[in-house]
Amino acid sequence: MPLVKRSIEPRHLCHTALPHSIKNELECVTNISLANVIRQLSSLSKYAEDLFGELFNEAHSFSFRVNSLQERVDRLSISVTQLDPKEEELSLQDITMRKAFRSSTIQDQQLFERQSLPIPMQETYELCEQPPPLNILTPYRDDGKEGLKFYTNPSYFFDLWREKMLQDTEDKRKERRKQKVRGVGLHNRWVWLISLKSHTYNIHNSILYGYVQSFFTPFWLLCRLLSLCVSLNELFLLT
Numbered sequence: 001m002p003l004v005k006r007s008i009e010p011r012h013l014c015h016t017a018l019p020h021s022i023k024n025e026l027e028c029v030t031n032i033s034l035a036n037v038i039r040q041l042s043s044l045s046k047y048a049e050d051l052f053g054e055l056f057n058e059a060h061s062f063s064f065r066v067n068s069l070q071e072r073v074d075r076l077s078i079s080v081t082q083l084d085p086k087e088e089e090l091s092l093q094d095i096t097m098r099k100a101f102r103s104s105t106i107q108d109q110q111l112f113e114r115q116s117l118p119i120p121m122q123e124t125y126e127l128c129e130q131p132p133p134l135n136i137l138t139p140y141r142d143d144g145k146e147g148l149k150f151y152t153n154p155s156y157f158f159d160l161w162r163e164k165m166l167q168d169t170e171d172k173r174k175e176r177r178k179q180k181v182r183g184v185g186l187h188n189r190w191v192w193l194i195s196l197k198s199h200t201y202n203i204h205n206s207i208l209y210g211y212v213q214s215f216f217t218p219f220w221l222l223c224r225l226l227s228l229c230v231s232l233n234e235l236f237l238l239t
Helices: 025-082 090-098 117-129 132-142 155-238
Strands: none
Touching: 117 132
């Protein structure tokens, strides 16, 4: 739905009821039309003056920004022309070093206040009809709500935006909590797997040691018996 910022009044030149005492209706309609044309020209001149005033303010702001930019360019050109690479030695680290330029950021606040309304919009707002006095019924309500807010509520969209922001914040908090719990559970699972793996490794080593010991024990005894027999044989030969 378009919002008309400047409306030329009156829009209808001849939509006027004629009194019954008028004898020449054509002449009366002509005079009324001419008078409404003059009123339209007056309204047009008023809005033209307001429009050129806004253009002047925008041009002044743009000129200020251009002048500020030109001053910065002049300072930079002076620094570049005065720079002598023969006198000032630059290291390799300084050549490869890059510094990002950061300009001063000016944030605009409170853009949609009543004082920031353009003059035509302010006049249109003042021509609007006042809401009905429903606040007189507020003391008789049991829920404690204002009666006028059921007819018009200027803070409705702000409250809706605030609820959405709070809900998004709560959802992000829950998501971080889930990720934290998931991370702790994954860490515990890894610890359990590592402990299970080490325990299984110890069991396998014990079983393997038992197999090796059970296999090599008879062989070791046999070797000891053979060495003992050889020693006895040598003893008998010496005697």
